[in-house]
Amino acid sequence: MFTTRPEIVGTFGVAASTHWLATQTAMGVLERGGNAYDAAVAGGFVLQVVEPHLNGPGGEVPILYWDEKTRAMRSVCGQGPAPALADPEALRAQGMELMPGIGLMPATVPGAFGAWLTMLRDHGTWSLADVLAPAIGYARDGFPLVPRISQAILAVQALFRDEWHSSADTWLPDGKVPRPGALHRLPVLADTYTRIVETAQSRSDSRTGQIDAAMDCWYRGFVAEAIDAYCRDTPVRDTTGEKHTGLLRYDDLAQWAPTVEAPVTLDFGRYTVAKCDIWSQGPMFLQQLGMLRHAGLEAHAPTSPEFVHKIAEAAKLAMADRTAWYGDPRFTESQLCALLDPHYLAARAAGIGEQAALTMTAGTLNGQAPRMPDLDVATRTLATADVRFGVGEPTFAALPPVTEWAERELFVGDTCHIDVIDRHGNMVAATPSGGWLSSSPTIPSLGFALNTRLQMTWLEPGLPNTLAPGKRPCTTLSPSMALRDGEPYMVFGTPGGDQQDQWSLAFFLRHAVHGMNLQEAIDAPAWHIDHFPGSFWPRQTVLNRISIESRFPAATLEALRARGHEVRVGDDWSEGRMSACSRERDAQGRLVLRAGANARGMQGYAVGR
Numbered sequence: 001m002f003t004t005r006p007e008i009v010g011t012f013g014v015a016a017s018t019h020w021l022a023t024q025t026a027m028g029v030l031e032r033g034g035n036a037y038d039a040a041v042a043g044g045f046v047l048q049v050v051e052p053h054l055n056g057p058g059g060e061v062p063i064l065y066w067d068e069k070t071r072a073m074r075s076v077c078g079q080g081p082a083p084a085l086a087d088p089e090a091l092r093a094q095g096m097e098l099m100p101g102i103g104l105m106p107a108t109v110p111g112a113f114g115a116w117l118t119m120l121r122d123h124g125t126w127s128l129a130d131v132l133a134p135a136i137g138y139a140r141d142g143f144p145l146v147p148r149i150s151q152a153i154l155a156v157q158a159l160f161r162d163e164w165h166s167s168a169d170t171w172l173p174d175g176k177v178p179r180p181g182a183l184h185r186l187p188v189l190a191d192t193y194t195r196i197v198e199t200a201q202s203r204s205d206s207r208t209g210q211i212d213a214a215m216d217c218w219y220r221g222f223v224a225e226a227i228d229a230y231c232r233d234t235p236v237r238d239t240t241g242e243k244h245t246g247l248l249r250y251d252d253l254a255q256w257a258p259t260v261e262a263p264v265t266l267d268f269g270r271y272t273v274a275k276c277d278i279w280s281q282g283p284m285f286l287q288q289l290g291m292l293r294h295a296g297l298e299a300h301a302p303t304s305p306e307f308v309h310k311i312a313e314a315a316k317l318a319m320a321d322r323t324a325w326y327g328d329p330r331f332t333e334s335q336l337c338a339l340l341d342p343h344y345l346a347a348r349a350a351g352i353g354e355q356a357a358l359t360m361t362a363g364t365l366n367g368q369a370p371r372m373p374d375l376d377v378a379t380r381t382l383a384t385a386d387v388r389f390g391v392g393e394p395t396f397a398a399l400p401p402v403t404e405w406a407e408r409e410l411f412v413g414d415t416c417h418i419d420v421i422d423r424h425g426n427m428v429a430a431t432p433s434g435g436w437l438s439s440s441p442t443i444p445s446l447g448f449a450l451n452t453r454l455q456m457t458w459l460e461p462g463l464p465n466t467l468a469p470g471k472r473p474c475t476t477l478s479p480s481m482a483l484r485d486g487e488p489y490m491v492f493g494t495p496g497g498d499q500q501d502q503w504s505l506a507f508f509l510r511h512a513v514h515g516m517n518l519q520e521a522i523d524a525p526a527w528h529i530d531h532f533p534g535s536f537w538p539r540q541t542v543l544n545r546i547s548i549e550s551r552f553p554a555a556t557l558e559a560l561r562a563r564g565h566e567v568r569v570g571d572d573w574s575e576g577r578m579s580a581c582s583r584e585r586d587a588q589g590r591l592v593l594r595a596g597a598n599a600r601g602m603q604g605y606a607v608g609r
Contacts, residue, residue, distance in 0.1 A: 078115025
């Protein structure tokens with residue numbers, strides 16, 4: 001099969017991500033003796049700088065890792081919870097039916113910093129100063145703006161100029177939208193990270209002591225104090241059309257810490273796939289796998305209508321279950337065991353017919369009927385909302401065609417991803433997101449914006465994902481890991497919001513069932529379905545739509561239409577942002593490493609040797 005680039009093969013180390021600078025940063029750490037944890041953390045902090053339209057320091061990250069020394073898989077939950085002031089009844093009393101999509105109100109505790117540093121402390125070897133040095137360097141000295149950053153700034157420049165003046169100071173140098181390729185500096189962010197490093201070094205002489213001191217700076221020191229003050233004192237215009245102050249307070253940050261958990265797994269042939277718990281959408285990947293165990297996919301080519309149809313219909317069922325049953329297991333009884341029960345999944349699979357399902361149907365679990373949210377809330381919200389500054393994830397406005405580099409529709413990357421495997425066999429997959437430049441105003445003293453992850457909750461009472469103080473929103477962020485024949489094998493993932501566990505699943509099946517190598521499985525024509533309420537404001541529901549790349553055979557497109565799918569044909573290279581790394585032993589017992597990355601958007605890269 002034609003590929004855009006070769007599958008990378010090596011023995012020393014491999015890295016892949018959604019931006020070449022993060023990938024090369026991670027590989028540079030490996031080259032200088034760091035392990036996969038050091039490399040992933042350094043690359044993750046670089047992503048905050050070089051992909052600011054898709055993530056930032058005020059965001060979140062779920063992480064999956066395999067530790068070769070302990071022979072164990074673990075998940076790090078870097079999804080922060082809702083503030084203590086996030087009372088859905090109080091918000092409804094103000095006339096809100098949904099949490100706004102932008103502004104300060106939807107912010108959770110920013111969990112990325114704590115999650116990255118927890119993994120670094122417990123498994124890394126490098127110092128805090130060393131892993132932060134690349135990100136500080138790019139922020140202080142400048143990094144090249146990819147076209148989508150310039151497009152994102154262009155789309156919200158009016159918001160910045162008229163309302164979010166601190167964001168204008170950060171992203172509109174000399175009052176102008178910066179051009180693609182220009183070097184852009186973030187000196188305030190560089191100062192924030194430098195201050196954290198210097199404070200940590202003054203408090204401890206040990207590597208782990210400095211990392212703990214840095215987390216104390218963030219969650220109980222000057223960072224938490226600045227976030228508290230800004231959220232208390234700064235009314236910010238949001239999608240309600242009004243100005244609101246934020247809900248996040250110092251105590252919310254001071255009382256939080258990331259958790260390290262056992263991931264959720266499901267067996268599929270030779271493979272065992274691991275995902276984060278039901279506080280993420282990760283289990284829907286496993287639900288789809290369980291439904292497709294006996295679907296005979298090996299008999300259908302990856303570009304055939306049968307292959308696409310069966311996977312699309314399994315996704316519809318899993319998405320319906322996500323809507324009805326997924327939520328923070330600390331606040332609502334987890335139905336995970338029932339959702340992954342082989343008999344339940346077989347019964348769900350039996351409902352997949354030859355024609356496209358036209359309705360959204362969640363399953364009954366343990367005698368309990370599913371409860372779906374009020375899906376008309378989006379229509380009512382949009383009737384009075386201010387949509388001038390955008391919808392969706394990330395929340396971007398429509399792009400005005402005013403320059404030669406902004407004539408095309410904005411291609412949204414929706415988050416970041418990074419995978420690393422080192423020469424010892426340690427593996428990391430992480431999907432950082434949130435706190436992108438258009439989510440909320442830049443906090444002037446810190447140089448970064450807060451996330452808006454609470455827009456993924458419901459204000460309607462009684463749902464598993466109803467907003468509550470201290471409760472994690474059910475995030476779309478969803479890295480993946482797989483064992484093969486019981487041995488650690490692959491880390492992979494993609495940006496994409498609601499598409500993450502659709503694009504990742506199809507990639508995995510093309511690789512595991514059809515034997516495509518990593519790059520072939522990434523480059524192969526892709527698609528996604530819409531058949532659920534969107535996870536991001538204004539939570540609009542679209543049913544029975546499949547968006548599919550035009551590289552599929554015309555016969556496949558027609559056959560899907562004949563099966564009743566509403567087919568929306570996109571550009572040749574419009575679906576998926578996958579990256580992946582794998583490891584296996586050869587006949588002599590040597591560790592062979594492989595990697596691939598997405599060519600769509602001309603930004604993601606894999607490297608290794």
